[in-house]
Amino acid sequence: MPHLYLVDGSGYIFRAYHRLPPLTNVHGEPVGAVYGYTTMLWKLTEQLHKEDGPTHMAVILDKSSQTFRNDLYDQYKANRPPPPEDLVPQFPMIRDATRAFSLPCIEEEGWEADDLIASYTKAAMAQGWSVTIVSSDKDLMQLMTDPSVDMLDTMNNRRLGPEDTRAKFGVGPEKLGEVLALMGDSVDNVPGVPGIGPKRASDLINEYGTVEAVLAAAPDMKKSKMRDNLIEHAEMARLSRQLVELASDVPLPDPLEEFELQGIPEPPLRAFLEHHGFKSLLGRLSAVADAPVAEDAPDAPVQAEDPPCDHDAYETVTDETALERWIIAARHQGWVAVDTETSALDAMQADLVGISMALHPNLACYIPVAHGGSDMFAEKPQQLDRDYVVRTLKPLLEDPAVLKIGHNLKYDLTVLSRYGIDVAPYDDTIVMSFDLDAGKHGHGMDELAATHLSHSCIAFKDVVGTGKKALGFHEVDLKAATRYAAEDADVTLRLWRRFKPRLQYEEATRVYEMVDRPLVAVIARMEREGVKVDAEALSRLSGDFAQRMAGYEAEIHELAGSKFTIGSPKQLGDVLFEQMGIKGGRKGKSGVYSTDVNELERIAADKDQPKGAEIARLVLDWRQLSKLKSTYTDALQAQINPETGRVHTSYSLTGAQTGRLSSTDPNLQNIPIRTETGRQIRDAFVAEPGNVILSADYSQIELRLAAHIADVPQLREAFERGDDIHNMTAEELFGEVTRDTRGRAKTINFAILYGISRWGLAGRLDVTPDEAQAMIDRYFERFPGINRYIAETLTFAKEHGYTRTLFGRKTHFPRLASKNQNERAGSERAAINAPIQGTCADIIKRAMARMGPALADAGLPNVRMLLQVHDELVFELPEGELEAAKPVIERVMASAAEPALTLSVPLGVEIGTGPSWGAAH
Structure with missing residues (x-):
């Protein structure tokens, strides 16, 4: 019997748009x-020739x-905003x-996709066909009045029938139009009757x-009130009934017979995928990835298609026998994917709620250990004791013969370490994705699942809810949690x-194995260590910032001649450009003048507007203090862990x-480096009594790597002689050093x-563009290698x-075209x-990964690495071990590139110490 699939293309487009973050193709x-x-449509076509799969298909737009x-x-659909700007050019590509x-x-023309779907459904039913409408649109639910018609919600991978209409709206499909007319629709601007939901x-x-x-x-x-509204808005109710009625008598643009499927011809699909550079989909098309990186590169890895995720196949492990069975299977196989479920996002304060494991696609389980209501009298579901599970899983998770696989494993390492489990060895898929595809897209699990697996993961909010009624994960029933x-x-x-196979094929093994993977456990350990901050010093600094901000406010108000809210871009813009008449103001789409940093710096440099220039300079100072106060001096006090007394970035x-x-x-990367204010904030990062802070900073590492x-x-x-590079450049460019x-x-x-x-x-130099170009030309003339x-x-x-x-890390730039x-x-x-800054990152990461073993070998296990900021590593150590630790730290950092890479310039390392981070600079 023919089975027609009618795809609600418009619904597909918007769901696809909101499903993924902004992406660009090879053409930018x-x-x-x-x-x-494309991935959603591909998933549909995989059902061809399967039982109850489509024999005929069309996309309706x-x-x-x-x-x-x-x-x-x-006013029908008058409230709908126009489609997003970056979606409009995608419509032709979707066709x-x-x-x-x-x-x-x-x-x-003149008909909605829903009307065409209704008309084709009626025509197919008249010929005795089955019809599946690929959509979850409530309006289309009106069409399921016959057993031969159902709907397919691809986002949730479930079939919809008349019972779903009754469950959602309290009526069957044949009466749904009546309900929709009374309740109205704010999205389509169907008026309905006020007050009736x-x-x-x-x-x-x-x-x-x-x-x-x-x-x-x-x-x-x-x-x-309802009676009055029904009487008063009777005509609107009748109009609404007409608006929600689907037209099922539209002349069919193409006959049903032309929708017959004969399989998907490869050439046009391959041409489309190659045009856009959709490599992962090309790999699915022919099981051969894109062109090799080098002529002698190995063949592309062939990956068989995995079956769709079957959530009903997952097992809830609630007895000791089942847990032992999973452990034995994992040991026998030699690898297992692991994930933790916890009570909070902060790994340092989260309690373990459960652990999930997977051995093969769809062979996965969840081991709940702390489910049940928060109240001590609340009923608890049957589950294993947390201490027993931790004790039983510890040998497996620490077994050197079993590879543990995680996504953003750093979080799980931190959580499990607090229960005495030191997970090793491991692979981390978020790091693998980054080392393969940095710059192409994000690396969160949801996005990667959509990109590489054509799968939409269950949303966390759909499990726990949102807002005040949101549950803790421990309160979720075990079936949904599993x-x-x-x-x-x-x-x-x-x-x-x-x-895993792509790493070797795309030459990413070196950076993954030698740089990034070892660092996962290192930074997890650093996060657990945290750093002590002086809350009283921060409080005093907050007070000082507040006083200085008040002083700036008073000066600004006096210069402006009136009081206004400095933090309001609208009020500030009105004062500068309307009240004071400063020229060159530009308004955004909202009609508000721009007062961003570039605009304020332009005004501050305007010598023809001395009063406005002074206001702009004061506002910039006020904003910096305001940001530092809210981001650091206030926030850091609240971020002190009550158990450790330290801050854990x-x-x-x-x-x-x-x-x-x-x-x-x-965010420790944005503390100002060379200002007095930045030093004051760093002064609040202190050592415990009897300890000191040590700062080890690479000296001009980017310039050194540029030279190499x-x-x-x-x-x-110059670097080999130890010269001052900036003095040398000044002499080369300007003929003198001042x-x-x-x-x-x-x-x-x-x-x-x-x-x-x-x-x-x-x-930056406050010169004309021609003068700047002359300096650039002279620079390239003196240093042609840079050019x-x-x-x-x-x-x-x-x-x-x-x-x-230099270590092979790729950074993709899809917007170059x-x-x-x-x-x-x-x-x-x-x-x-990118090659210079990326190599800097690779080198300091190698130093970090080697630092722990080197300090341990030197008999210095109490030297703890706490922070990494730009090109700097920060340590805390006992005062008595300072002199022994300095040469070890310097040697590890200076030789971090070796033996994989021999640089033609030495890596300089500057070390400072003191009771605080600020004093160590």
């Missing part, structure tokens, strides 16, 4: 929705926003994607049968099966595109490595789409710097 075009749509409903009611699958793409509407329809019957009975109803938690382990395993291995670590809660990578003899020789020329030389040295433009350099490096790096990046560090000049120029600047 936005394709997030295109990619999501909206042709335009004007239909007969707008003639009935000119291309449909045709690439050789599927009909049906759209008709889904429950009241279904009660009325169940009692009276139709909208007309309800309206006829209204005058005899008991006096109430589906969510075991899916995490299952998806992690599936990602690992795809990423969270490091990310995937937060910075070039490979640098980033930190959050608190770009092969600049003058710079190499405070001013050295400062300019320092700016130029670093700015050119970041691919700065003549206009950017002009702004050659920039040219070669850009050529390579544009040809391959990525850059490489963007048609937007600003995006393209920004990508070019980032690409110029």
